[in-house]
Amino acid sequence: MKIYASYADSVLYIRLDGEMDEHNAAAARREADKLADGYAHSSRVIFDLKNVTFMDSTGIGFLIGRYKKFLRLGVPSYITNPTPSTDKILLMSGVYTLMPKV
Amino acid sequence: MNNYMKLELAAIGENESFARSAVAAFALFLNPSLTELSDIKTAVSEAVTNCIVHAYRQGKEGDKIVIECRACLCPDALHGTLHIEITDYGCGIDDLERAIAPFYTTLGDEERSGMGFTIMQTFMDDFSVESERGRGTKVKMVKKIGIEAADEVEKRANA
Ligand SMILES: Nc1ncnc2c1ncn2[C@@H]1O[C@H](COP(=O)(O)OP(=O)(O)O)[C@@H](O)[C@H]1O
Ligand SMILES: [Mg+2]
Numbered sequence: 040m041k042i043y044a045s046y047a048d049s050v051l052y053i054r055l056d057g058e059m060d061e062h063n064a065a066a067a068r069r070e071a072d073k074l075a076d077g078y079a080h081s082s083r084v085i086f087d088l089k090n091v092t093f094m095d096s097t098g099i100g101f102l103i104g105r106y107k108k109f110l111r112l113g114v115p116s117y118i119t120n121p122t123p124s125t126d127k128i129l130l131m132s133g134v135y136t137l138m139p140k141v
Numbered sequence: 142m143n144n145y146m147k148l149e150l151a152a153i154g155e156n157e158s159f160a161r162s163a164v165a166a167f168a169l170f171l172n173p174s175l176t177e178l179s180d181i182k183t184a185v186s187e188a189v190t191n192c193i194v195h196a197y198r199q200g201k202e203g204d205k206i207v208i209e210c211r212a213c214l215c216p217d218a219l220h221g222t223l224h225i226e227i228t229d230y231g232c233g234i235d236d237l238e239r240a241i242a243p244f245y246t247t248l249g250d251e252e253r254s255g256m257g258f259t260i261m262q263t264f265m266d267d268f269s270v271e272s273e274r275g276r277g278t279k280v281k282m283v284k285k286i287g288i289e290a291a292d293e294v295e296k297r298a299n300a
Binding site: 058064097 | 154157161183187193252253256263
């Protein structure tokens with residue numbers, strides 16, 4: 040799993056690329072949290088999931104964990120471009136109630 | 142036509158991706174749709190991850206996971222059934238009913254969501270768990286393949 044960040048008009052975009060499972064979540068978590076500390080002045084953060092080729096329930100824990108981290112810094116989180124299978128998992132677990140889909 | 146495979150592998154995180162890909166490759170025998178394949182991969186990933194993070198919490202040399210799959214392809218080759226059994230010889234689960242409930246997790250501080258069993262249940266057509274404290278856990282799942290495709294053919298035939 041790779042993480043790419045871009046920043047424009049005070050919006051931080053975090054794009055996740057590859058497979059999100061328990062084994063490779065730890066590195067993604069560290070990188071995303073580093074970005075959170077570096078971009079704490081953002082007005083919001085948008086997680087772009089279009090290149091997530093696989094995700095299990097690890098993704099739920101990962102996204103909610105980052106939501107909490109950004110919230111402590113005063114930055115609200117959003118999700119965009121989930122694939123149909125990612126969407127199914129995020130819908131059933133209620134993630135969109137915390138991180139709306141945009 | 143029937144098909145069978147048995148896979149025994151070390152309970153290490155590196156094998157999570159291998160395990161779900163191996164079962165998906167075996168399932169190709171049943172001509173699944175992309176959605177069916179992705180459901181199978183997700184459910185297998187949940188069960189295998191549970192063996193690694195929960196059953197073998199301490200993680201030692203020799204911890205193993207056994208995956209058995211039986212596939213049955215109907216003569217029309219349009220639909221079939223995949224039976225998957227995933228077994229560990231780890232700590233076992235004391236209260237199964239509570240463990241299966243949505244959002245229940247014993248590892249909340251490690252960002253586990255407690256949705257693993259719920260995902261296995263909703264993504265597969267049949268699901269059951271057997272467990273014994275100190276002996277291990279066996280998850281059994283069934284996925285019916287090609288139901289949509291078979292329905293489609295029937296609809297066209299009747300039209
Ligand atoms: N193979 C297993 N061996 C022992 N305990 C397990 C096993 N699988 C699941 N559990 C227990 O059931 C709980 C719920 O599992 P699950 O729904 O996958 O959620 P999570 O893995 O996020 O905790 C786990 O927190 C754990 O306590
Ligand atoms: Mg789990």
